[in-house]
Amino acid sequence: MSGFKETLKDAVRQMSFRTSLDSLKKKGVQQVNVLGIDRIIALIEAAVHRSLKSRLVGVEREAVADATKAEFLRMLRTNEDLQRQKSEIERQKEMVEDEVDQLRREIASQQQALELRLEEGALSMAARYEGENAAIAAKVHEVLKALAAAGSSSITDAEERVMALVMDIVSVERQSADEARRALRDREVDTLQRRIKKLSESLDLTEQRLQSVAAMKSLDGGISSIYREVQGVDFGDVQAGKKKELMAEIFKANLKLQKKQ
Amino acid sequence: MSDTKQTEDAPKKDHGVLYIGMDLGTSRTSVSASNGVRETVYSMVGYPKDVVSMKLLKKEVLFGKEALEKRLSLKLYKPLEKGVLKYTGDAAKDAEAKANLKAAQDLIGEAIRLAKPRKDELVYCVIGAPAEASVKNREAIIEAARAHVDSVMLCSEPFSVAYGLDWLEDVLVVDIGAGTTDLCRMHGTMPEETDQVMYDIAGDAIDEELSRRITETCPGAQFTIHMVKDIKERYGFVGDAPERCMVDLPVDGKPTAFDLTDQIRAACSILIDPIVKGIHKLIASFDPQFQTKLKNRVLLAGGGSMVKGLDSAVEKAMKERLGGGKVIRIEEPIYGGANGALKIAHDMPADFWEQLK
Numbered sequence: 374m375s376g377f378k379e380t381l382k383d384a385v386r387q388m389s390f391r392t393s394l395d396s397l398k399k400k401g402v403q404q405v406n407v408l409g410i411d412r413i414i415a416l417i418e419a420a421v422h423r424s425l426k427s428r429l430v431g432v433e434r435e436a437v438a439d440a441t442k443a444e445f446l447r448m449l450r451t452n453e454d455l456q457r458q459k460s461e462i463e464r465q466k467e468m469v470e471d472e473v474d475q476l477r478r479e480i481a482s483q484q485q486a487l488e489l490r491l492e493e494g495a496l497s498m499a500a501r502y503e504g505e506n507a508a509i510a511a512k513v514h515e516v517l518k519a520l521a522a523a524g525s526s527s528i529t530d531a532e533e534r535v536m537a538l539v540m541d542i543v544s545v546e547r548q549s550a551d552e553a554r555r556a557l558r559d560r561e562v563d564t565l566q567r568r569i570k571k572l573s574e575s576l577d578l579t580e581q582r583l584q585s586v587a588a589m590k591s592l593d594g595g596i597s598s599i600y601r602e603v604q605g606v607d608f609g610d611v612q613a614g615k616k617k618e619l620m621a622e623i624f625k626a627n628l629k630l631q632k633k634q
Numbered sequence: 635m636s637d638t639k640q641t642e643d644a645p646k647k648d649h650g651v652l653y654i655g656m657d658l659g660t661s662r663t664s665v666s667a668s669n670g671v672r673e674t675v676y677s678m679v680g681y682p683k684d685v686v687s688m689k690l691l692k693k694e695v696l697f698g699k700e701a702l703e704k705r706l707s708l709k710l711y712k713p714l715e716k717g718v719l720k721y722t723g724d725a726a727k728d729a730e731a732k733a734n735l736k737a738a739q740d741l742i743g744e745a746i747r748l749a750k751p752r753k754d755e756l757v758y759c760v761i762g763a764p765a766e767a768s769v770k771n772r773e774a775i776i777e778a779a780r781a782h783v784d785s786v787m788l789c790s791e792p793f794s795v796a797y798g799l800d801w802l803e804d805v806l807v808v809d810i811g812a813g814t815t816d817l818c819r820m821h822g823t824m825p826e827e828t829d830q831v832m833y834d835i836a837g838d839a840i841d842e843e844l845s846r847r848i849t850e851t852c853p854g855a856q857f858t859i860h861m862v863k864d865i866k867e868r869y870g871f872v873g874d875a876p877e878r879c880m881v882d883l884p885v886d887g888k889p890t891a892f893d894l895t896d897q898i899r900a901a902c903s904i905l906i907d908p909i910v911k912g913i914h915k916l917i918a919s920f921d922p923q924f925q926t927k928l929k930n931r932v933l934l935a936g937g938g939s940m941v942k943g944l945d946s947a948v949e950k951a952m953k954e955r956l957g958g959g960k961v962i963r964i965e966e967p968i969y970g971g972a973n974g975a976l977k978i979a980h981d982m983p984a985d986f987w988e989q990l991k
Contacts (some may be wrong), residue, residue, distance in 0.1 A: 384885070397946060399867065399938075400674060400968050400969070401940060401966050401967045401968040401969065403965075437954060443715070460890075470692075474689070517867065529793060561853060593755070594752055594753070595669075595750040595751050595752035595755075596669040596670065596671060596750045597650060597669055597752055597755070598650045598651055598652035598653070598667070598668045598669045598752075598755055599668055599669065599670070600650055600651045600652075600653070600668055601650045601651070602650070603651050603756075603758075603983070603984035603987060604651075604653075604980050604981070605981060605982070605983045605984065606981045606983075607981075612800065615802055615822055616802070616981055617983075618823070618979055619797070619802070619823070619824060620982050620983065620986065621986075622823070622824040623789050623824070623978065623982070623988040624787070624982065624989075624990075626788075626824075627787040627788060628988060628989065628990065630772055630773065630776065630788070631990055633964070
């Protein structure tokens with residue numbers, strides 16, 4: 374019996390909440406009535422026993438009391454299971470949130486790498502062209518010098534011819550080299566873009582999971598109302614007639630307001 | 635989501651009926667529910683400013699005190715002003731109005747969540763709205779609440795206070811909120827426009843006045859309007875000081891003690907004149923046969939009624955201007971409106987709720 378009392382006491386403690394006198398004061402509460410936990414337990418027990426006594430006799434009463442205790446303990450265990458489930462879901466939620474962060478960081482770093490690679494490619498291409506042009510000019514100069522040495526009548530004509538020839542060759546070279554480089558770069562960009570797409574999809578999926586975990590988190594079932602059905606004005610109330618009229622007026626005003634929408 | 639899907643997903647509501655009474659105020663929003671829950675939250679809503687603050691706060695929206703404490707990382711909204719939503723009805727054209735409307739909707743949703751409704755219960759809610767709220771404003775409140783409850787109704791705030799106390803006849807309610815002070819006389823029927831008076835001298839006006847006086851009389855003192863509000867809530871009084879109001883305020887970074895007794899008394903006293911003026915107006919225009927009865931049944935409600943000595947000070951001023959009167963302060967100023975709205979929800983017949991579903 375004392376074990377049951379302790380369990381009941383624990384249950385009352387679990388369902389209560391702590392608050393400070395200051396916060397009560399801020400809520401406008403000036404005075405509180407204090408009821409000790411032992412007194413609450415005693416009241417619950419007395420109420421249950423009185424109720425059983427008035428309705429049942431002898432062995433039957435004992436059986437009902439035992440069954441009630443067993444049911445109470447079962448409800449407590451169910452509550453503990455729910456608490457465990459809630460903790461597990463919260464743990465899962467934290468894991469998924471970490472995963473989302475990780476994916477976000479990875480996407481950002483991949484995008485940064487892609488931009489860097491594109492910038493580097495543009496710079497190195499410009500430098501390479503400059504070097505090649507200089508080398509070609511030098512070669513043409515050498516050719517002209519050679520022509521002059523050979524006693525050609527018009528150097529200009531010779532230079533034009535040589536330049537045209539050389540540039541023709543060079544442009545073909547450049548074209549093929551460009552194509553090769555473009556293909557390489559496209560492959561890299563394509564790879565990076567595919568990785569980003571994959572990571573984005575993965576992020577979407579994880580976010581969906583996170584949402585579903587967040588939705589599951591609301592395991593807190595709420596607190597039951599004391600009413601099973603709609604009440605209405607109490608007929609025993611001395612002002613019942615007046616209250617009914619007032620209710621009808623409030624309703625009419627709301628009907629007008631809400632039907633307009 | 636289609637209607638069919640919604641019907642499939644919705645839990646069967648056969649467990650019971652939860653009534654919620656809500657007082658949607660400029661400063662605080664309070665709820666009382668038929669499951670015994672009573673909660674209040676500052677009417678402030680904050681959204682993380684950027685991804686970094688979102689990561690830090692781990693929430694998409696914060697409410698009340700938490701939002702106030704983390705305001706540096708948030709875009710903070712006070713969606714109500716002078717008792718009504720900061721919403722003109724043309725939200726599509728005004729981004730700020732749209733944001734305020736969303737904040738108001740989120741605040742109402744949070745207030746209903748605080749009442750801890752069960753998914754398998756019908757939830758019927760009555761919201762105390764200011765008498766002066768426009769139709770657009772009322773529609774916005776209804777729309778916001780509908781997302782969270784099965785049926786919702788609005789009623790006048792001062793009326794709900796009186797109804798909660800069963801004072802339906804010959805009573806004058808003075809509801810002192812943050813944005814407005816509303817006076818309403820009850821004579822057994824729904825109050826009409828001529829039964830109500832509103833002044834915008836209320837809690838916020840006291841804060842501004844106190845700030846001004848502290849700036850004038852406490853050189854170098856650094857403070858915010860939130861600190862001033864805390865000081866008012868802790869010490870607010872009129873008449874004889876119940877204690878010296880010693881408050882620490884930083885001066886150049888160093889906490890310095892200031893005696894703010896006179897400043898607080900003077901700031902809180904700005905309430906008295908409009909209240910007495912309103913009482914005078916409503917009594918003078920009432921049926922002469924019942925004027926004395928009305929004078930002796932003046933009810934102070936709302937957060938502002940927690941100013942110490944206000945009932946005696948109003949009585950004293952009434953004696954001078956109206957030859958006497960009796961002022962009673964309600965026991966629970968913060969929950970008076972919500973408790974009354976809860977009682978209205980309880981007394982509303984089933985078919986009325988059904989028709990508004």
